[in-house]
Amino acid sequence: MLGIKTRDVLNTLVTEYIQTGLPVGSHRIARKPHIHVSPATIRNKMAELEDTGFIIRPHISAGGVPSAKGYRYFVETLDDAAEPSPGLKRRVKSSFGEVQPDVEEWMDVASSVLSDLSENMAIVTYPKTTLPRIKHVQIVRIHEFLALLIVVLEQARLRKHVIPLEEPYNQQDLEAITNKFNFAYRGLNRREILEKTYELTPFEELVKKDTLDILEEDEDQGNIMHSIDGLGRLLSQPEFERSQYAQEMSELFHNNLLLRYIVSKISKSDKVLVQIGEENTDERLKPFSVVFSQYGMSSGATGVVGVLGPTRMNYVSTICNVRYLSSYMNDLVSSVQ
Structure with missing residues (x-):
């Protein structure tokens, strides 16, 4: 926990x-004007922030630059209740009023408005049906050192996977594990399973991992309808002028890798989620920050409204804009169900 003066120095620096x-x-x-300490005291606070990893210095005599940890602290201290400006509300209402009541048209409007406001790339996905859920799991012994994992998903979809056994199991042992898994994970999707913590044996951990892999593979099947606006804006940012970033973005768009990554991070929460630089698990996304939120239908289908930009993005306005646009989209899609 940072002291008040140190926090003020960090937030001002960011x-x-x-x-x-x-x-x-x-x-x-x-x-x-809100900083009431001397430059010498500020230098001491900056040295403290550097030692604790909140800022970095390009060289010893330079000023400070926020690290991912510094940006994270800054984002976590923002006011969640910040209201969108009247100008934003008017702009959104006017832009959506110019198109037909159709989800695909709304997606295009939302991505265009959000890209203009953020001066970065905006992404809006079409509401997709709920993530695959487990209906039933069964483990069948097929050899002394082999078992067959059968995962039945909702809508009667069947997935199978062979699991090696490091020690012999009889069918009764496997039935006990089957019952344990069905009790713990029936009706859950991949993210909900990850949130559950149970004591598992090494073999049960292997079964869980293979089950999660099956669910992830099922999630990845099929295209994700989407609208993207502002790629040129993103690549014109000073941080991304080198051609390597254009190549990396091309790879991320191939097979919807970027969209699947973002969708995989969405939880049941209606909060705006922020992934900053090094927090992104995909190496190609580490130079970027992603700010996104979900919107959805009463049927359970959910879409994403988000912004991709440099870690040096305006988090205050971007978070506020994403929150408002996702809420607005939520109201719109609810009105046509």
Whole structure:
């Protein structure tokens, strides 16, 4: 937990760096009216922030630059109740009023408006049916050192996988594990299973992993309808002027890798989620931050509204805009069900 003065120095440094893209020195922070300490004290606070990993310095005499940890602290201290501006509300209402009441048209409007507002790339996906859920699991002994994992998904879809046995199991043992899994995981999707914690044996952990792999593979099947706007804006950011980023973005769009990654991170929460730089598990996304939220239908189908940008994005306005657009989309799709 940072002290109040240290927190104020960090948040001011993050805000300044987002605006300018330049390392922030102690004198610039000291000029801010809400900072009531000397440049010398600020330098001490910045040294503390560097030692604890909240900021980095390009070289010893330079100002500070936020790390992923620094951005994370900044985001976590933002006001969740921040209201969208009247101008944003008017812009959204006007833009959506110009198109037919159709989800695909709304997606295009939402991505266009969000890209304009954020000056980054916006992504909106079509509401997709709920993630695959387990209806029943069965483990059948087929050899002394082999078992067959059968996962029955909802809508009677069947998936099978052969599991090696490091020690002999009889069918009675496997039935006991089957019953344990059905009791623990029946009716759950992959993310809900990951949230559950149970004491499992090494073999049961292997069964769980294979079950999760089956669910993930089923999630990945089929295309994700989407609308994207602002790729050019994203690649024109100073951080992404090198051609390597265009190649990486091309790879992420191939086979909907980016969309699947974002959809996989959505939980049942209606909160705006933020993945910052190094927090992204896909190496190609580590230079980026993703701000996204879900919207949905009463049928359980959910879509995503989000922004992809540099870690040096304006989190305050982007989070507010994503929250408002996802809520607005939620109301729209509910009205046509």
